[in-house]
Amino acid sequence: MWKIGVITSSNSVYRGERENDCFPKLEGLLKQNLDAAVAEHRLSPDNIELLKENMIELVDRERVDLLITIGGTGLSPEDVTPEATELVIDRHVPGLAEEMRRSAMEHSRKVLLTRATVGTRGNALVINLPGSLPAMEWCFLAIVDQISSALGIIQGKSENIAK
Template sequence: MQWKAAILTASDKGSRGEREDTSAQVIRELVEEELGGVIVDYRIVPDEQDEITAALIEMTEYYQADLVLTTGGTGLGPRDVTPEATQRVVERLVPGIAEAMRAGSMQKTRRAMLSRGICGIRGHSLIINLPGSPKGVHESLLAIIDQLPHALGILSGRIGEHSR
C-alpha cells in the first residue's frame, strides 16, 4: 500500500531561509524508502502555535495525508510549541508511539528524555512529532517505522484492528 505523507517543519530560522531543512530530508528519505510513502505536502512554518495548527489542519483535511510528520519545536525552549499545537488538533492521543521513539532514542543518547513530542489522531490521519535534529529524526523514526503500516492500515480502514 502506498501511504500519503506530509512533512511540517517548525523552525523560526528555517522559515526565514536562514537554516537548511536537513531534518525534513531525512523524513522524506525514510518515508519513501522504508514506508513506500509519497509526500503530498511539505512546508516550513515559524514556531508559532497558530501557524503550526493551521498547517496540521490543512495537511489532514485538504491533502488528506495518512501520516503527518512534524520536525522541530519539541524541546524545552520557550519557542518550542509543536506539541501544544498538535494537542489542539488531535482527537485522540497515541502515547505508545511517542514512548517508543523516546525509548529507542534513549539507547543512543540520554537527552532523548527531553523531547516533548506527542502523537495523535485527527480523522483518519496519524500525526507524529519528531525532534528537530536530523539524528533525532532518524533514530525516532527507525524506532517506530515498522509499526506504521499497521497503524495507518487501521486508521484508513484498509485492515482490521486485529489482523496480523
C-alpha cells in the same frame, strides 16, 4: 500508497538562517522504509496558530494519511509543536511516542527532553519528530514498522489485532 504531509517547524529554517537538513533525510527514510513520497511539505515558524492551521489544512483539506512534523518538540520557549498538535488531534497514541523516546535513548539520553506527541485526527496519523538530525532519525526508525499497521487500523482497512 499513503499520502504524506510534512511540516518543518523552526524559526531559523523559516527565516533561512539554517538549512533544513532533517527534511531531505526524512524523505529518504520514507522512501526506503515505506516506499512512499512526501506529497506536501511546508515550512512554519514556531507559532501555535500557524502550525495548527497548517496541520488542519493538510489533514482536512489535502487529505494526507500521515502528517509528520519536524522540530519544535524541545524545552525552549519557542518549541510549541506539541501544544499545536494537542489542539488538532482527536486521540493520543502514547505507545508510539513512548517507543520513540525509549528506543532513541540507546543513542542519547537527551531524547528524554523531547515532548513529541503522536495522535490521530480523523483517519490520519499525526507524528511529531524532534528537529535535530540524529534524534529525528532515531525516533522515526523506532516506530516506522508500526506506521502502516496504524494507518490501516485508523482507516478501517485492517483489524486491531496484537501480534
